[in-house]
Amino acid sequence: MYEIAIKTDFSGAHYLKGYEGKCSNLHGHNWMVEISVLAEKVDNLGMGIDFCILKKESEEIIKDLDHKNLNDIPYFKEENPSSENIARFIYQNLKAKLAQKNVEISWVKVSETENNSVTYRG
Numbered sequence: 001m002y003e004i005a006i007k008t009d010f011s012g013a014h015y016l017k018g019y020e021g022k023c024s025n026l027h028g029h030n031w032m033v034e035i036s037v038l039a040e041k042v043d044n045l046g047m048g049i050d051f052c053i054l055k056k057e058s059e060e061i062i063k064d065l066d067h068k069n070l071n072d073i074p075y076f077k078e079e080n081p082s083s084e085n086i087a088r089f090i091y092q093n094l095k096a097k098l099a100q101k102n103v104e105i106s107w108v109k110v111s112e113t114e115n116n117s118v119t120y121r122g
Contacts, residue, residue, distance in 0.1 A: 002048040003106060005036040006055050010066040014081040017071075026069070031083075032117075033062065033090060034109040037098065049103045057097045061090055083110045087120035095122065 013028040035058055039048025064073065070081035079085045087110040095105045111117035 002039045002042065003036055004039060004048050004051070004054065004103070005034060006051060006058060008033050008035070008055065008058055008062055010062045012065050012068050012070050014070040014076075016080050016082060018080070029112045031065075031086070032111040032114075033058070034111075035090070035094065036106040036108075037103040038106045039103045041102075043102075049098075049101055053101065054103075057101075058090075058094060060097070061093045083112055083116070083118040084120065086110050087118050091120050091122055 009030060009032050011028060011030050013026055015026045016023045018024075035054070037049060037054065042048050065086070070076050070086070073081070075089055076085065087108045090110070091105060091108040094108070098105055105122065107119050107121045109117055109119040
């Protein structure tokens with residue numbers, strides 16, 4: 001089994017509904033995102049999935065978050081745009097995109113800062 005991972009990032013604003021504290025106010029982060037997929041075998045080039053393809057598929061999801069107020073995105077109308085829910089959002093959307101790529105998404109890690117992160121495994 002091969003584990004293939006990439007890193008990317010996005011900037012965005014959010015606030016946490018129902019939260020008592022300063023995060024209930026609109027504020028922003030430069031989120032770091034790490035994505036890992038699993039491949040049981042490699043292709044004739046020796047790759048489970050090309051890093052460029054994984055990055056491209058991931059970026060198509062990330063662009064919908066980048067430089068946005070996350071609370072305005074339909075997915076986050078009902079769900080708070082917490083790091084946990086952002087990681088799940090990326091995971092679920094990427095899982096659908098990778099269904100035909102002979103890899104399985106393993107986990108998505110979202111970090112608000114270098115010291116605070118969440119990893120989601122479906």
